[in-house]
Amino acid sequence: MLFIVAIIGSLLAWQITNAAATATVTASVTATNLSLSVSPGGTIAFGSVALNTASTTVGNGYNQTVTNDGSAMKLNVKALDTTGGTTWVLNTSNATLDNYMMEVSTTTGSAYMKLPSTNTNITASSSWPTGASNTQLLGFRLTTPNTSTDFVQKSTTITLTAVAP
Numbered sequence: 001m002l003f004i005v006a007i008i009g010s011l012l013a014w015q016i017t018n019a020a021a022t023a024t025v026t027a028s029v030t031a032t033n034l035s036l037s038v039s040p041g042g043t044i045a046f047g048s049v050a051l052n053t054a055s056t057t058v059g060n061g062y063n064q065t066v067t068n069d070g071s072a073m074k075l076n077v078k079a080l081d082t083t084g085g086t087t088w089v090l091n092t093s094n095a096t097l098d099n100y101m102m103e104v105s106t107t108t109g110s111a112y113m114k115l116p117s118t119n120t121n122i123t124a125s126s127s128w129p130t131g132a133s134n135t136q137l138l139g140f141r142l143t144t145p146n147t148s149t150d151f152v153q154k155s156t157t158i159t160l161t162a163v164a165p
Contacts, residue, residue: 058109
């Protein structure tokens with residue numbers, strides 16, 4: 001038994017003396033700069049719109065030009081319920097009392113994507129490179145409720161967010 005312990009001790013000593021003293025790992029990183037800007041001024045005025053009617057920014061000077069000021073990105077868009085008087089709830093349908101719809105277009109109004117509910121992002125552009133093609137024209141379409149509790153001016157916030165692709 002003493003002989004076996006001596007052999008094990010010798011093997012352990014051989015492993016310890018033959019272990020590497022140091023090892024290196026090379027790491028690299030590239031900083032991501034997610035940044036965007038909006039013109040003209042990030043303001044939309046839909047004006048006075050009849051119930052159950054859609055109004056669009058396309059063709060009336062309120063399209064928003066979004067510029068990718070940083071790294072390649074995706075563009076997310078979300079909106080909120082309205083403020084002012086009775087709240088209009090953002091929904092994919094305007095059939096319910098005080099429910100309105102907001103949609104976004106990256107195709108100058110030929111196709112729209114509905115914003116599903118308040119404060120819920122949709123991806124309006126899934127791949128947005130930097131460089132010469134770093135601007136995107138966004139159109140918005142608001143559809144008023146089929147029926148409304150009141151007829152006072154409403155406001156909402158549309159948020160554009162640059163996220164990593």
